[in-house]
Amino acid sequence: MAANTMGPDRAEVSTELVDLSDESLAALLTSDSSVLSHAIQRASQEAKTGTDVSAGFNNKV
Amino acid sequence: MTSTTLGECAWPTEVVVAEALADPAWRPLPFREFILKVHGRCNLSCDYCYMYEMADQSWRAKPAFMSPEIAAAAGLRIAEHAKAHDLRSVEVVLHGGEPLLVGSNNLRRTAAAIRAALPASVDVRLAIQTNGVLLTESILAVLRAHQILVGVSLDGGEQAHDRHRRYARGTGSHAAVMRGLARLRRPGYRHLFQGLLCTIDISNDPVQVYEDLLATGTPGMDFLLPHANWASPPPGYLAGETGTAYAEWLIPIFDRWYARPRREAGIRFFEEIINLVLGGASRSEAIGVSPVRSLVIDTDGSIEQIDHLKSAFEGAPDTGLNIATDALDAVLIHPAIVARQRGLRALSDTCLSCPVHRICGAGLYSHRYRPDTGFRNPSVYCQDLRHLIEHIRDRVSTDLHEAKEHRQ
Numbered sequence: 001m002a003a004n005t006m007g008p009d010r011a012e013v014s015t016e017l018v019d020l021s022d023e024s025l026a027a028l029l030t031s032d033s034s035v036l037s038h039a040i041q042r043a044s045q046e047a048k049t050g051t052d053v054s055a056g057f058n059n060k061v
Numbered sequence: 062m063t064s065t066t067l068g069e070c071a072w073p074t075e076v077v078v079a080e081a082l083a084d085p086a087w088r089p090l091p092f093r094e095f096i097l098k099v100h101g102r103c104n105l106s107c108d109y110c111y112m113y114e115m116a117d118q119s120w121r122a123k124p125a126f127m128s129p130e131i132a133a134a135a136g137l138r139i140a141e142h143a144k145a146h147d148l149r150s151v152e153v154v155l156h157g158g159e160p161l162l163v164g165s166n167n168l169r170r171t172a173a174a175i176r177a178a179l180p181a182s183v184d185v186r187l188a189i190q191t192n193g194v195l196l197t198e199s200i201l202a203v204l205r206a207h208q209i210l211v212g213v214s215l216d217g218g219e220q221a222h223d224r225h226r227r228y229a230r231g232t233g234s235h236a237a238v239m240r241g242l243a244r245l246r247r248p249g250y251r252h253l254f255q256g257l258l259c260t261i262d263i264s265n266d267p268v269q270v271y272e273d274l275l276a277t278g279t280p281g282m283d284f285l286l287p288h289a290n291w292a293s294p295p296p297g298y299l300a301g302e303t304g305t306a307y308a309e310w311l312i313p314i315f316d317r318w319y320a321r322p323r324r325e326a327g328i329r330f331f332e333e334i335i336n337l338v339l340g341g342a343s344r345s346e347a348i349g350v351s352p353v354r355s356l357v358i359d360t361d362g363s364i365e366q367i368d369h370l371k372s373a374f375e376g377a378p379d380t381g382l383n384i385a386t387d388a389l390d391a392v393l394i395h396p397a398i399v400a401r402q403r404g405l406r407a408l409s410d411t412c413l414s415c416p417v418h419r420i421c422g423a424g425l426y427s428h429r430y431r432p433d434t435g436f437r438n439p440s441v442y443c444q445d446l447r448h449l450i451e452h453i454r455d456r457v458s459t460d461l462h463e464a465k466e467h468r469q
Binding site: 024025033036038042043046053054055056058059061 | 090094152156190212255257258281282283322323329331336339340341344346347349351352353354355368369425457465467
């Protein structure tokens with residue numbers, strides 16, 4: 001994979017970046033209050049629950 | 062047909078529906094987010110507004126505000142839809158124009174009508190998106206009483222904000238918005254504050270804009286790309302070209318925000334990209350390929366698609382349906398609704414050949430519009446999106462690899 005590309009498949013990218021089922025790694029990555037820690041917590045939670053995600057209206061927060 | 066009207070052969074057509082119906086794996090997804098246009102006029106005259114300053118001018122022929130009867134009927138249609146699809150939760154967004162122009166009594170009546178229409182088994186999340194000028198004591202009391210969450214539009218500090226967000230007489234609205242935010246931040250109301258929406262102007266200093274937004278004490282914010290398409294280019298770009306000026310504006314904010322040891326506030330656009338990079342799905346229609354399950358009910362009861370389509374051409378959001386005669390289910394097989402629930406199948410061949418297409422998802426639907434071909438195109442912000450995504454991917458990837466090595 002070229003350094004500046006994502007590769008053809010999101011799942012492949014995910015596997016390369018972080019294994020969310022690796023609990024010791026997840027614990028390490030969620031041990032502080034950083035942006036990345038929050039992101040890993042959200043991704044882990046959604047991966048566990050299989051959240052049915054839809055895309056909401058852009059013009060509101 | 063005018064030159065700006067979607068051509069008969071432009072995508073999406075009825076063929077999209079036929080393909081979906083022939084696909085055994087496809088089923089329409091019920092709506093979960095309902096945007097009520099409770100007021101169709103505004104007390105500001107922002108020069109970039111998609112409601113009043115862009116292609117669609119349908120607001121001129123519509124009622125200035127939603128009558129109590131139509132608000133009540135909207136509640137019943139939402140309840141009917143929730144019951145038919147066994148929805149456990151819905152979100153109703155009070156929108157405009159400027160929704161707080163309805164006044165505190167009508168706001169109370171509308172909120173009560175929506176909650177009364179839906180059974181206790183359905184969790185109703187009410188929200189409002191306002192310019193913040195009318196966040197008065199009486200309005201805040203209604204917002205609190207009916208648990209209406211509040212989003213405010215703010216473009217940064219005084220100079221950045223007042224460049225675009227002005228009254229019709231030409232004076233800026235920043236001071237009035239800050240007074241409204243000060244009232245909203247007080248104990249008793251603070252919990253209602255959801256965040257800020259900031260439309261990007263690349264002539265502003267990006268980090269200064271971020272810090273000015275952060276200084277309001279907001280729990281979250283989002284940066285919106287100015288509405289544009291291949292016929293009506295973004296500010297700073299020529300028709301038919303894309304570039305990276307918007308990514309270059311956003312990246313210093315991302316770096317400033319991401320590098321802090323403690324997350325200062327949420328930034329929706331960045332957080333959705335990070336979640337997509339990590340293999341998740343987006344909750345924002347601005348990025349990714351998650352199905353869109355939102356619709357608009359206008360002041361006259363007409364059922365419409367997402368309203369920023371008004372930036373594309375006259376009549377772009379129309380479905381031809383109205384809550385007076387039609388159930389919301391009738392919209393589920395409208396070609397444009399089906400198209401926005403088809404994920405990767407809605408992307409152009411150009412997008413599908415791009416290495417970041419599953420993350421980008423061609424960006425916001427409105428930004429893909431070309432008068433000759435419709436919406437199956439890359440975003441007019443194509444290069445910006447790719448540049449930003451790759452920057453975020455690289456930052457996250459580097460940190461994750463370092464964390465793994467640290468553990469070993």
